[in-house]
Amino acid sequence: MAKTYRQAIGSWGEDLALNWLIDKDYELIQRNFRHQNDEIDLVMRKDKVIVFFEVKTRRSDSYGLAEFSITPKKLSALFRCINHYLVEQKLEDMEWQLDLLVVEKFNKDEDAEILHFERLGEYDD
Numbered sequence: 001m002a003k004t005y006r007q008a009i010g011s012w013g014e015d016l017a018l019n020w021l022i023d024k025d026y027e028l029i030q031r032n033f034r035h036q037n038d039e040i041d042l043v044m045r046k047d048k049v050i051v052f053f054e055v056k057t058r059r060s061d062s063y064g065l066a067e068f069s070i071t072p073k074k075l076s077a078l079f080r081c082i083n084h085y086l087v088e089q090k091l092e093d094m095e096w097q098l099d100l101l102v103v104e105k106f107n108k109d110e111d112a113e114i115l116h117f118e119r120l121g122e123y124d125d
Contacts, residue, residue, distance in 0.1 A: 013057025013103035013112075014041055020101075020114050026051065035088075038081035042101075050096040052082050054120070057103040066102040067117055075121045 003011065018028065026044040033040045042053040054074075056066035063069075078098060086092050098120045105112040 009057050009059060010055075014055050016057075016103050016112055017053065017055045017101045017114060018042060021053070033081065033085055035081050035084040038077045038084075040078065040081050040085065043085065048095060050086075050091065050094050052078070052085075052096065052098045053101050054078060054098070055101045055103065058106070060106055061104075066104070067100060067115070070100060070120060079121065 014031070018031070021042070021044055022028065024046075026046045028042070029045055029050070030043040031041070033043055040052045041055040044051045044053060054070065056069055058066045082096070082098065086094065086096065097118065100117040100120055102115040102117070103112050104115070
């Protein structure tokens with residue numbers, strides 16, 4: 001099945017984000033973990049911490065800044081998915097965090113910019 005333009009941009013952004021994280025010594029555990037209708041884009045490890053990444057890709061700021069697209073409803077879905085992942089993998093005792101990576105490429109003549117927002121939402125670790 002052919003990807004939509006939006007899906008293609010999302011995949012492109014995730015690829016860029018993944019390579020950026022690998023360059024920063026993160027290790028990929030899993031990509032696109034899904035549970036029911038929820039999804040975690042990237043599950044990575046750095047040192048002894050599992051880091052779950054939500055990746056938002058923007059080609060313009062017409063719909064607002066990507067970092068403001070993480071609503072309480074979205075956070076709830078991410079935490080639900082993380083909880084399922086940790087239980088499924090028997091990692092409930094592992095230290096973890098949820099981060100946001102924003103990939104922006106507004107100008108075709110410039111490289112994409114990646115912004116890293118650490119520890120989204122409120123949770124116990």
